[in-house]
Amino acid sequence: MLVAPSILSADFGHLARDVEAICEGGCDLVHVDVMDGHFVPNLTIGPVVVEAVAKAATKPLDIHLMVENNSFFVDLFAPLKPEFISFHIEEEKHPHRLIQKIRSLGIRPAIVLNPHTPPEAIEFLFEDLDMVLLMSVNPGFGGQKFIPSVIEKAQRLKVLIEKHNPDCLIEVDGGVNDVNVKELEAAGVDVVVAGSFVYKHPEGIAKAISALK
Ligand SMILES: O=C(CO)[C@@H](O)[C@H](O)COP(=O)(O)O
Numbered sequence: 440m441l442v443a444p445s446i447l448s449a450d451f452g453h454l455a456r457d458v459e460a461i462c463e464g465g466c467d468l469v470h471v472d473v474m475d476g477h478f479v480p481n482l483t484i485g486p487v488v489v490e491a492v493a494k495a496a497t498k499p500l501d502i503h504l505m506v507e508n509n510s511f512f513v514d515l516f517a518p519l520k521p522e523f524i525s526f527h528i529e530e531e532k533h534p535h536r537l538i539q540k541i542r543s544l545g546i547r548p549a550i551v552l553n554p555h556t557p558p559e560a561i562e563f564l565f566e567d568l569d570m571v572l573l574m575s576v577n578p579g580f581g582g583q584k585f586i587p588s589v590i591e592k593a594q595r596l597k598v599l600i601e602k603h604n605p606d607c608l609i610e611v612d613g614g615v616n617d618v619n620v621k622e623l624e625a626a627g628v629d630v631v632v633a634g635s636f637v638y639k640h641p642e643g644i645a646k647a648i649s650a651l652k
Pocket residue numbers: 445447448470472503576577578579580581582583612613614615632633634635636
């Protein structure tokens with residue numbers, strides 16, 4: 440299992456320290472939640488802060504856009520050369536065009552599905568995607584409860600991915616811990632995002648990451 444800790448749960452007064460801690464603790468990706476206060480009722484960080492995160496990180500960035508006007512934000516973050524940029528299908532009129540744009544910038548494209556969105560909604564996009572991110576909470580905040588129906592959704596998604604593009608990864612984000620990660624792994628999930636579990640683990644960040652792995 441690949442682990443992408445969400446820096447939303449970091450101490451933003453010591454952000455570089457907390458980014459270094461997850462990288463030294465064995466994470467695979469640094470998950471960055473970008474929220475605009477419109478698509479979701481929360482506002483997080485822009486390119487100035489993400490540039491500082493990129494400087495502190497020794498692992499690739501996984502940028503999750505929770506915004507209106509995705510294309511504008513892709514342009515803002517592309518110079519930071521993240522590994523992935525993911526955008527919500529619920530907020531994009533031209534997803535195929537945006538996928539091509541992200542790839543043309545040398546970044547791996549990913550699509551995010553909110554808890555209510557079925558995997559079949561993106562059936563004709565799989566061949567162009569490197570990853571699909573399933574939200575297991577409603578986007579906007581860390582520390583929420585895991586929505587169990589994501590397990591069945593991941594199983595259905597896995598079948599579609601095997602048919603259309605077996606190289607496409609499945610990522611799950613929200614309320615992930617060392618118990619539900621086992622079910623996620625069995626459902627075919629490749630990457631988990633975890634914020635509170637990693638940053639608030641009583642035995643420390645490295646222990647939390649290894650428990651998820
Ligand atoms: O994108 C989001 C929330 O919108 C997530 O990345 C959360 O930040 C994950 O935090 P936990 O649920 O693991 O605390």
